[in-house]
Amino acid sequence: MQELVAELLKGNRRAAARMISLVENDDPQKRELLKDVYPHTGNAYVLGVTGAPGSGKSSLVDWLLKQIRKDDLTVGVIAVDPTSPFSGGAILGDRIRMQDHALDSNIFIRSMGTRGSLGGLSRATREAIQVLDAFGKDLIIIETVGVGQSEVDIVKTADSTLVVLTPAGGDSVQTIKAGIMEIADIFVVNKSDLPGADKTATEINTMLDMKNDQAWRPPVVPTVSVSNEGIYELWSAVQEHRRHMEDSGRLLEIRRERVRRELTEQVEYLVKNRIWDRVKEKIELESLVEKIVKRQKDPYSSAGDLLSKIKFYDQDSEEGD
Amino acid sequence: MTEKMIRVLVAKPGLDGHDRGAKVVARALRDAGFEVIYTGLHQTPEQVVETALQEDVDVVGLSILSGAHMTLVPRIKKMLAENGMDEVLMIVGGIIPADDAAELINSGSAEQVFTPGEPLDNITEYISSKCKSNMQS
Ligand SMILES: Nc1nc2c(ncn2[C@@H]2O[C@H](COP(=O)(O)OP(=O)(O)OP(=O)(O)O)[C@@H](O)[C@H]2O)c(=O)[nH]1
Ligand SMILES: [Mg+2]
Numbered sequence: 001m002q003e004l005v006a007e008l009l010k011g012n013r014r015a016a017a018r019m020i021s022l023v024e025n026d027d028p029q030k031r032e033l034l035k036d037v038y039p040h041t042g043n044a045y046v047l048g049v050t051g052a053p054g055s056g057k058s059s060l061v062d063w064l065l066k067q068i069r070k071d072d073l074t075v076g077v078i079a080v081d082p083t084s085p086f087s088g089g090a091i092l093g094d095r096i097r098m099q100d101h102a103l104d105s106n107i108f109i110r111s112m113g114t115r116g117s118l119g120g121l122s123r124a125t126r127e128a129i130q131v132l133d134a135f136g137k138d139l140i141i142i143e144t145v146g147v148g149q150s151e152v153d154i155v156k157t158a159d160s161t162l163v164v165l166t167p168a169g170g171d172s173v174q175t176i177k178a179g180i181m182e183i184a185d186i187f188v189v190n191k192s193d194l195p196g197a198d199k200t201a202t203e204i205n206t207m208l209d210m211k212n213d214q215a216w217r218p219p220v221v222p223t224v225s226v227s228n229e230g231i232y233e234l235w236s237a238v239q240e241h242r243r244h245m246e247d248s249g250r251l252l253e254i255r256r257e258r259v260r261r262e263l264t265e266q267v268e269y270l271v272k273n274r275i276w277d278r279v280k281e282k283i284e285l286e287s288l289v290e291k292i293v294k295r296q297k298d299p300y301s302s303a304g305d306l307l308s309k310i311k312f313y314d315q316d317s318e319e320g321d
Numbered sequence: 322m323t324e325k326m327i328r329v330l331v332a333k334p335g336l337d338g339h340d341r342g343a344k345v346v347a348r349a350l351r352d353a354g355f356e357v358i359y360t361g362l363h364q365t366p367e368q369v370v371e372t373a374l375q376e377d378v379d380v381v382g383l384s385i386l387s388g389a390h391m392t393l394v395p396r397i398k399k400m401l402a403e404n405g406m407d408e409v410l411m412i413v414g415g416i417i418p419a420d421d422a423a424e425l426i427n428s429g430s431a432e433q434v435f436t437p438g439e440p441l442d443n444i445t446e447y448i449s450s451k452c453k454s455n456m457q458s
Contacts, residue, residue, distance in 0.1 A: 014405055017377040025325050089351035095372065096361040102368040109375055113356050115326070 005036040016135045023127035040134035048158030050146035055164045056190040057143050058097035059225035065101050067235045073139050074106040076132035080144040083113040122153035155183050160241045164188045167196035184218050186237050192222035216244050278310040327452045328356045329380040332369045337387035353445035370400040379452050385415040395430040
């Protein structure tokens with residue numbers, strides 16, 4: 001395992017790929033790995049790209065990669081596609097649009113399915129970002145469909161967030177989830193070759209002008225991602241937002257907030273695991289369930305009984321630390 | 322602990338321009354609970370191998386209708402091995418004459434070859450059982 005981390009830090013692409021699988025599968029060895037990886041993180045800037053299905057996110061990322069590589073930055077891409085709720089399987093097709101970069105050794109692309117649990121995806125994405133960060137990528141782009149809470153959660157791990165809209169009849173502003181509008185640092189009106197693009201941009205601008213208390217006023221950038229129209233402007237907007245985040249101290253602030261959240265989650269994880277391990281060791285859970293089902297006991301007092309039986313309330317329990 | 326997800330790269334190396342068959346297989350694999358990485362048409366062997374590597378797949382499924390299978394399959398298999406991915410299960414689908422199929426399998430370039438008309442369930446079940454026994458060993 002230590003070897004895997006060493007290989008990752010040396011820039012071994014297979015090690016990076018395998019480590020992402022381990023975090024995605026929630027492998028038992030994952031925590032050890034991430035512990036060793038952590039000191040080598042904190043250098044990458046994270047750019048989130050979200051928007052409705054088919055709005056052109058992957059094509060935009062493809063063009064952005066071309067633009068970004070002119071600045072000689074190395075890039076990691078995490079492209080998330082929805083998992084089928086029926087089979088648990090997924091078709092991950094974002095790479096189709098990015099194939100020009102498949103052989104660029106400075107770009108690493110990884111597809112992910114949303115898989116099962118709410119919260120599980122944002123955890124997996126966050127950990128994959130750590131891996132790519134330690135792997136030495138300067139910039140990490142996360143593409144995700146902006147339709148559900150888990151996608152909004154993912155975007156919260158980004159330093160800058162692009163929300164991609166399209167002219168689709170002018171009603172796209174309404175169809176995008178309410179929570180998504182608030183997280184945009186930059187709005188992209190993609191498919192600006194289609195009719196209604198100006199109207200969509202105007203709608204967004206009007207909406208943005210109604211709130212004037214913001215330190216950062218999100219720009220609205222029209223793009224055509226089947227050609228490279230607006231891509232230079234979009235990349236400039238990203239860089240400007242980054243400068244704003246750095247100069248205003250906001251970047252440090254949100255990163256501190258992220259660490260706080262991470263720490264809380266880790267503590268909760270450890271506590272939960274420890275408790276359940278002990279519960280399973282000492283208590284026949286199924287027979288307790290049976291008793292509750294038969295109304296011989298109730299879940300409310302049983303939970304308390306359970307915790308006192310494993311001496312959860314007792315600070316000086318024999319297991320100590 | 323959940324079961325490890327099986328990841329399959331469905332790739333179309335070479336020049337032929339039909340990916341209907343590959344898409345049908347990709348969908349069947351999704352419906353059987355696999356994660357399918359689909360990369361579209363006209364992949365070079367280098368692109369296939371690099372994608373398999375970055376995506377850390379368990380299975381590479383090549384769809385080849387162009388007739389170039391006797392050069393493409395061994396080449397990709399060799400490059401996978403050179404990149405430390407000898408464990409990856411290589412399967413081939415397409416218009417492959419029986420003699421060629423036998424040679425690909427006997428030489429170790431492909432684990433299995435499926436030709437048009439093969440029931441999709443056979444393909445998904447084959448991958449399931451192969452991957453499960455690989456993980457246990
Ligand atoms: N007319 C027009 N079509 C575009 C533009 N950008 C992308 N498209 C098309 O829109 C479709 C979807 O593009 P993708 O880049 O795959 O969109 P996406 O948002 O990544 O899609 P998902 O990942 O499936 O949600 C493709 O058929 C593109 O060719 C554009 O600027 N103009
Ligand atoms: Mg996409």
